[in-house]
Amino acid sequence: MKRAWKVSELARAEIRHGCSSNPRSLTHFLFTLKKSANHGSVRDLNVDADTHSSSSSSFDSSALFSNISRLFTAKSPTTLSETLTEDLAQEVAQLRDALARNLHDSDEVVRVLEENCGPLLRRFAGGSAIVHLLKQLDSRPSLALEGINELISVRWLLGSSFSFYQPKDFNYACKVLNWRRKQEDCEFPMTEEEYAKGIALAGKVEKVGLAIELFSEAANKQLRTTSTYNALMTAYMFNGYAHKCESLFWALKRDPNCSPTIATYNILILVFGRLLLLDHMKLTFKEIENLNLSPNLSTYNALITGYIRAWMWDDMERTFQLMKEGPAKPSTSTYLLMLRGFAHSGNLEKMEQMYELVKDYMTQKHNPLIRTMICAYCKSSGKERIKKIEELMRHIPEEDYRPWLNVLLIRVYAEEDWIEAMEKSIDEAFERKTTVQAIGVMRSITTTYFRSKAVDRLATFIKRAESAGWRICRSLYHCKMILYASEKRLEEMESVLNEMENSNLSQSKRTLWILYKSYLSCGQRNRAAQVIGLMCKHGYEIPMTVLPS
Template sequence: MARRHTRPLLPLLRRHLHRSATVYHAPGHAPPDGIHSTSFPSSSSPSPPPDPAAARLPSSWSPAAPPLHSFAASHLREAVSSIAAAILALPGEDPDPLPALVDHSFPTLLAVSPLASLELLSLLRPKPHLGLAVFSFRRTLAPPATLPEFVLAISLAGRARDPPAAAALFTDASTAYCPDQALYNALMSAYMHCGLMDRCLEAFRTLERDPRCGPPNADSYNILIALFGRSLLVDHMEAVLRSLDASGHPRTIGTYNAIIAGYLTAWMWEKMESVFNEMVSGNVAPDKTTHLLMLRGYSHAGMIYKMELAYERARQHVGEVDMVHIRAMLCAYCKFRHVDRIQKIEELLQKLGPNDYRPWLAVLLIQAYAQEGLVERMEQWIAEALEHNTIVTTVHIMRSIITSYFHCDAVEKLAHFIWQAEEAGWKLCRSLYHCKMVMYGKQHRLPEMHGVLDEMEFFRFTRTKMTFWIMYKAYMSCGRTAEAKTILGMMGKHGFGFPHIQ
C-alpha cells in the first residue's frame, strides 16, 4: 500500500522541488541528543517576528537553504514518513532496510530533493542501527551526503552505542567538508552517551584548537556538563558551568536541563530545586524535559506534594507522561506513606500496559499492599511476580508479607505463600516459620506446629530461644502444663536459660 501511495508523489515533487535539488553544503542545525541547540535566540534577546512559511518547513531544513514551497514540503514529508514507517516495521532484530528503500523509490526521491535523507534519518532515531544502515546505503547514491547528514548519522551512532562508527563518520565528514561546531558536538555527544569521558574531553579540546571552526558554543559546554553530571562529578560539572559563563555564551535551556539532571543523579535535591527556581525567575522558560526531570527528582526524593505538582505541569506540557516517570511516581508512593496513596497507586497502574512489568516495581507494590493490609491485592502481585519468575531477595519484604497475613489471621494463606516462596527461591527467613508456628498455636493446632519444626530443619534454620518460647506459649494456651514444662527443660538443655515467667 505504501508503495502505490509514494509513486504518485514523485512527479509532483519533481515539479516543485527542482530548484531545491542543489546540494547544500553549509552546516545545518542538528544539536546532539538531549542538548538543545543555541541556533535560535533565547527569550532574553529580541527576535524577529516568525515567518509563517518557515513554520511549515521540515524540522531538518536549514534556514539558510533555498526556499521550499510549503505544499511541496508537506508532500516530501509524507513520502519520507511512509518510507520510515516501512523500515521501522521490519521484523527481526537486525533487518536489512535496503529492499524497503528500493521498493519505496528512495533513490529517486533523494535525487529530487536531498532533504529526503535528512528527514528520513531524523525519523529513524528510535532504531539507530537501522538509521546507520540507511545512511550507509545513502552514501552510495548521488548527490553526495551533506555535512548535516553526517551530523545526524554521528548522532545515530551515539544512540546505537557504536563509538567507532561515530569516529569513522566524523573522519569522513572532516575529509569531505570543513568541519563545524555541530559536527564536533555530535561526536562529543556520541562519546558522552557511550560513557567515554576521555574521548569526549579530547574532542572538546580539539574543537578549541581547530582554526576552521569557531570556539566551542553553548552546546559544546552543555555536553560536558551532561557528561560530568552522569558520572557524578559534580565539582567538574559546576566548573564547566563557570567556564560557560566566562565564555560569554548565555545559558540555554539545554544548560539548565543538564545541570538539573546532574544534581538529580547525585541526589542533591536542594541544588536541583534551586536551579529550577532560577529558571522560573529568569528568562529561560522550562520545557517538557525540565518538567519531567523535576518530576523524577521529586519522586526519588519522596517529596510527594511537589511531585504531584510537577506531574500536573508535565501533563500540561507533554500530555501523557511516559511510563518511565509513571513508574518513578509509583515507586515514590510505594516507598513513602502518603494520604490516599493506594488510590493514587491504582490510578497510575491503569496507565501501565502489559509490557510495562518491572520486577522491582512488582516487589514494591507487594510491600505497599502488605503494609496497608490489602491481602487480595498483595496476593495478585505475588502471583504476577511468580509468573514473571521474579525473585524476592530482601528479608524486610518477606516480613511485610507475613505481617499482613498475621494481622488477618490467615494461616492457610501464609502456609501456601511459604510453600510458593520455597519453590520459587525467594528469600527465606526464620520469621516465616515462627509466624506460622504462632498462628497454629493460637488455633491449638499443635501437630501442624510441630511440623513447622521439620520444615525449619529442612531449610537449615536452627531452633532459637524464640522457637521454644512460641511452643511453650502454645502448650500453655491449651492447658497442657506438663508439655510446657518439658519445653522449658529443652530451653535449658540448649543453653538458652529459663525465662522469667510471671
C-alpha cells in the first residue's frame, strides 16, 4: 500500500509540474451545445437556443458545460479514460444510482458515500473515482442539492464572504463534492482533477464564489494547475464575467509553474466571440500561431462560432476551408456549426450539403437547428420549399411548439396558396392562444382567401381573429366586401361597414371606392351615385369620368 501511495504521489507531482507541457491532453474542448448520447460527439451550437426568436441570444450554458468539462479533468501523461477500468465504471454507476434513490435523505446520502467511496479511493488512486462519479452526476441537473447543512458546517463551507448561497440552487453532484472536501483528514486528499471538476460544477450552477473558493483552496495546497485555471476561466465566461476571465488568463501567464495551453486560448477565443470582439479573437488566434501551438478542432470551432454570431459569413467559410486543408479536420460538430451558419446566411445549397453530412446524427436535441433550417426555407422563394419544410417539420414533435415558427408557417402557406395547410396552422395558433400582430401576415392570409374566393372562410377567420386579439386591419374588411360584391351579396357587403365601425376602423377613401365599384357592377347606379356624393362630402378627389353627365 505504501509503495502504491508513493507511485500515486509521484504521478500527481508529474501532472502538476507538467501541466503546461502537454497541450495534447486538453484537446477535447468543444464549443457547442449538445452532445449525442449515442455517438459521443458534440452536435449542436446555440447561437440561438431558439433560432428565430433569439438568434443572437446567449448560449445554453448548462449543456455547453457538460461538453467542455473534459477540458478540466484531462490528465497527463495518461488520460482519465485510460485509467478507468470497467470495474470502476460499473461500481461508480451503482454508486450513482444509490445516491439518486436517496435524493431527499441527506443522512442516507452521507452513509452511502462513506460506505462506498472509501474503498473506491483506495482501489483507484488519483481521485479518478470521484471525478468519474461527479461527471456522471453532472448529467442529472434536476437533482438539486438539499440538506447541505447536515453534511458539513455552513460556516466552514461558505465563510463570511459566501453567505448568499441557497442550498436548493446547487447541483446534486455538489453533495459528493462537499462530502469529499470534508474528507481532508483521510489518507487520500483531493487531487487537482477533483478541484478542477468541482470548479466547473460550481460555475455551471452559477456559483462563481464557490468556484473561486475551490480555486484558492487548490492553490493553498499547491494543486493549482492549468486545468484549474481553465475551469475558473470558463466559470467566469458562462456567468458573464468576461473581464475576470481575461484577467485570470494574464495571471496564468505570470504563474511560473503553469502556462497557457491551446485549450486556454480556445476559451479566450470563445469569450471574445461571444462579445463580438472579432479583432481580439483574431489576435488570439495569431498568438497561437506565434507560440507554435497547434490549433485543434476546438480552436476552429470556436472561431467559426464567433463568426456566426457576428454574421461574418466569408470568414466563417474561410476558417472552414483552413480546417479541410489542415490537420484538424472538420467533425460532426463543425458540420453542425456550418449548417447553422449557412442557414442564417440564406445559402440553401451549402446548407443542404451540410445537412446531408449530419442528418443521420441529428436527434431531438437538434430541434433548434431544424427550426433554423425551416426559417431559412421560409425566407427563400424556391419552388420546393414547402415540401422541404414539411419534411423537416416531421422531426419536430408537437409538444415542441414555437409560436414564432407557427406564424412563419402561416405566412409561407398563405404565400403559396396552400389554404388547407394555412388554416391548420391558424387553428393551432388559436388553440395555443398565440396572437398575431404582424400586419404583413394578416395581409398574406387575406390575399390567400381573396385568390381562392373563399369569402365565408374569410368571414369566419375575421370573427375568430377579432375575439383572439389578433391585429385587425382594413384590408381584411375590404377583401370581404369585394368578395361579397362579386357574389352579388350586397346586404352582407353593407354589413361589413358596421363591423368596421365596431372595430374602431373608420371608412377611408378606398372603402367608399370599393362600395362605388360594387354597386356599379351590380347595376345599382343610384346607390353608386350616393357613394360619390359621400366622397365629395368628405373632400376626396374624384375622377371626372365617374361624375354623372
